Amino acid sequence: MGFKNAINMKKILLIDYKLGNHQSVANTLTFLGYDFLISNSPADIKRAQAYILPGVGAFPEAMKNLKAIGIVDVLAHEVIKRKKPILGVCLGMQILANDSVENGFHKGLGWVSGHVAKVPPGQEIRVPHVGWNNIHAVSKNPLFSRVSSNTNFYFDHSYHFVCNNKFVAATFIYGHKMIAAIQKDNIFGVQFHPEKSQNNGLRIYRSFFNYCGIN
Amino acid sequence: MLKKRLTAILVIRDGIVVQSIGFSKYLPVGKAQIAVEFLNSWGIDEIIYLDISATPKDQGPDFLEIQSVSKKCFVPLVVGGGISSVGDMQKLVKFGADKIAINSAALKDPLLIKKGASILGNQCIVASIDVKLDKDKKYSVFSNFGIDIPEKDPVKWAKTLASLGAGEILLNCVDRNGSKVGYDINMVRMIVEAVDIPVIACGGAGHPQDFVDVMTQGRANCAAAGNFFHFTEHSVINAKAYLQKKGIDIRFDTQAHYMDFEFDDGGRIAKRPDRYLAEQRFKYYPPEII
Numbered sequence: 001m002g003f004k005n006a007i008n009m010k011k012i013l014l015i016d017y018k019l020g021n022h023q024s025v026a027n028t029l030t031f032l033g034y035d036f037l038i039s040n041s042p043a044d045i046k047r048a049q050a051y052i053l054p055g056v057g058a059f060p061e062a063m064k065n066l067k068a069i070g071i072v073d074v075l076a077h078e079v080i081k082r083k084k085p086i087l088g089v090c091l092g093m094q095i096l097a098n099d100s101v102e103n104g105f106h107k108g109l110g111w112v113s114g115h116v117a118k119v120p121p122g123q124e125i126r127v128p129h130v131g132w133n134n135i136h137a138v139s140k141n142p143l144f145s146r147v148s149s150n151t152n153f154y155f156d157h158s159y160h161f162v163c164n165n166k167f168v169a170a171t172f173i174y175g176h177k178m179i180a181a182i183q184k185d186n187i188f189g190v191q192f193h194p195e196k197s198q199n200n201g202l203r204i205y206r207s208f209f210n211y212c213g214i215n
Numbered sequence: 216m217l218k219k220r221l222t223a224i225l226v227i228r229d230g231i232v233v234q235s236i237g238f239s240k241y242l243p244v245g246k247a248q249i250a251v252e253f254l255n256s257w258g259i260d261e262i263i264y265l266d267i268s269a270t271p272k273d274q275g276p277d278f279l280e281i282q283s284v285s286k287k288c289f290v291p292l293v294v295g296g297g298i299s300s301v302g303d304m305q306k307l308v309k310f311g312a313d314k315i316a317i318n319s320a321a322l323k324d325p326l327l328i329k330k331g332a333s334i335l336g337n338q339c340i341v342a343s344i345d346v347k348l349d350k351d352k353k354y355s356v357f358s359n360f361g362i363d364i365p366e367k368d369p370v371k372w373a374k375t376l377a378s379l380g381a382g383e384i385l386l387n388c389v390d391r392n393g394s395k396v397g398y399d400i401n402m403v404r405m406i407v408e409a410v411d412i413p414v415i416a417c418g419g420a421g422h423p424q425d426f427v428d429v430m431t432q433g434r435a436n437c438a439a440a441g442n443f444f445h446f447t448e449h450s451v452i453n454a455k456a457y458l459q460k461k462g463i464d465i466r467f468d469t470q471a472h473y474m475d476f477e478f479d480d481g482g483r484i485a486k487r488p489d490r491y492l493a494e495q496r497f498k499y500y501p502p503e504i505i
Contacts, residue, residue, distance in 0.1 A: 019334075023311035027286050032505070056308055058336045091336070103333060126413045126436065128338040128382045132218045132260060132466040146505075152218065152466050154260075154291060156314070156338045158382070174217055196291045196313060198258070199468075202505045 011214050012036035013048035017065045020054035028195040042074045050212040055091025059102035062095050085186045085212045093189025102159050112184045114163025125175035128158040135180040137170045142211035146203035153192035218464050219430045220260040220437035223444045227266040234442040236393030238359050244445050252287040257451035258469035261291045269297025270319045271360050278310045285311025293341055301330045318343035322362045332380030342381035347389040357389050370409045377410045388418035395421025403433035415439050422482040423457035
C-alpha cells in the first residue's frame with residue numbers, strides 16, 4: 001500500500017473552515033492515538049467516516065466561510081443522508097442550528113432544529129461565560145458514558161443553543177439552565193470545549209469515537 | 216455554578232520562561248513546553264503565555280513555538296505578545312492558542328479589539344491592562360514599552376475595552392509584580408465592579424491565602440500568578456487544596472489532592488510523619504487510562 005492510500009484510510013476528518021482551534025483538537029486526538037485528517041476538500045469529506053466541526057469564532061464568519069469553501073451540500077449529504085456521525089464543538093455546535101442572533105440575524109445549517117441566543121447577563125452572571133462549570137448529563141449514551149453525570153468542563157461562549165428538550169443531552173446552570181450538549185440521531189454537539197477540559201474532555205472524544213466504531 | 220479559576224502565567228523573554236519582578240528584573244526558569252506539561256498535569260485551569268520580548272523587538276508571535284507548546288496543553292491556552300493584526304490572531308488560534316491576549320496593540324489601535332472580536336468572537340479576546348501607581352499615588356494605565364496611553368484612567372480604559380468587544384480583562388498590577396505581598400485587592404475590585412465581563416487578576420501572589428482574598432474580597436473571577444507556580448512541586452495542587460479548604464468553589468480533580476494534609480505558615484503542605492512517608496514508598500498509584 002502506497003503512502004497516498006494510507007492517507008486516504010484516515011477515518012476522522014476535522015473540518016477546516018478557516019475558523020476554529022484545529023490544533024487544539026488535533027493535539028487531543030493525537031494524544032488519544034487517533035489518525036485524522038484536517039481538510040475541507042469534498043473528496044476527503046466523502047471518504048471520512050466521522051467528522052469533528054471545531055469552532056472558535058463568530059457565527060456569521062463561520063457560515064460565510066463554510067459557504068465560501070462550498071462544502072455545505074456535500075457535508076449535508078454525508079451527515080443527513082448517509083448518517084455519518086458528526087460532533088460540533090462550541091461554535092461548531094451552534095452553526096448546526098437554524099439561526100443565530102450573533103452580530104445580527106444569520107441563518108445556520110439547520111440540521112438540528114433550534115436557535116442560538118445571547119447568554120442572558122445578570123447579577124454575578126458575567127458574559128461571556130468563561131471557565132469550568134458542572135454539567136448535568138440528561139442522556140449518558142454515548143457522549144457521557146465515561147464521565148460521572150455531574151462533572152465539569154471548560155466553557156467559553158457568549159451565545160447558547162436553544163432547542164426542543166428531545167435533543168438535549170446535557171445541561172449546565174449559569175444564572176439559568178442552558179444546553180451543554182445536544183444529540184439528534186448521528187448529530188452531536190457540545191457547547192463546552194472537550195479538547196480543553198483535561199481528562200473529562202478526553203473521555204468525551206473517546207466515547208464519541210467508540211460510538212463511531214473507530215479505534 | 217461557574218467555578219473560580221486559578222490561572223498560571225508564563226512570562227516568556229527571549230524564548231524562555233522567566234520569573235518577572237516589577238517588570239524590570241527577570242530570573243530564568245526554563246522551557247515553556249516543560250512548564251506547560253507540568254502545570255497541565257497538576258490541574259491548572261488555564262495557561263496564559265505572554266511573550267514580553269516580542270513587542271520591544273518588533274517581532275510578531277512565534278507561531279511554531281505556540282504550536283509546540285500547545286501539544287501538551289489540555290487546558291485553555293491564552294497567548295499574548297507581539298500581536299498586531301487580526302491575521303496574527305487567526306493564525307495563533309490555528310496554531311494552538313484558544314484565546315488571544317492584547318495589550319500594547321490595543322493601546323496603539325483600540326479598534327483592533329473590535330475587529331478581532333467580530334471574527335473570532337468576543338470570548339476569544341482577552342484585553343490586558345497594566346496598572347501602576349503614578350507620582351500622585353493614583354492608579355494609572357502603564358506601558359512598559361513607552362507607548363502613548365490613550366486613556367490613563369484604568370476604570371475608563373477597562374470600560375472602553377469591554378465596550379469594544381473584549382471578552383475578559385487581564386489586570387496586571389505592576390507594583391505588585393513579583394512582590395509576593397498579595398494582590399492589590401482595591402484595584403481589582405474597582406475594575407471588577409466597573410465592567411460586566413470576567414476579570415483575571417494578576418500580580419503579587421505569594422501565599423495561597425492571596426488567591427482566596429482576591430477571589431472573595433477582590434471579587435475576581437480568576438486569580439492568575441506567574442512566579443508562584445515555579446520551582447515548587449505540585450504548586451497548583453497545593454494551592455487548590457488550600458482554596459478548597461477555605462470553601463472556594465474550584466475545579467479540583469487531580470489524582471493527588473492533599474486534602475488531608477496540613478499547611479505550614481508559608482502556605483505549603485506541611486511535612487508528614489516519617490512513618491507515613493515510609494509507607495508511601497511501597498504504595499502504587501496506577502495512572503488512569505482513558
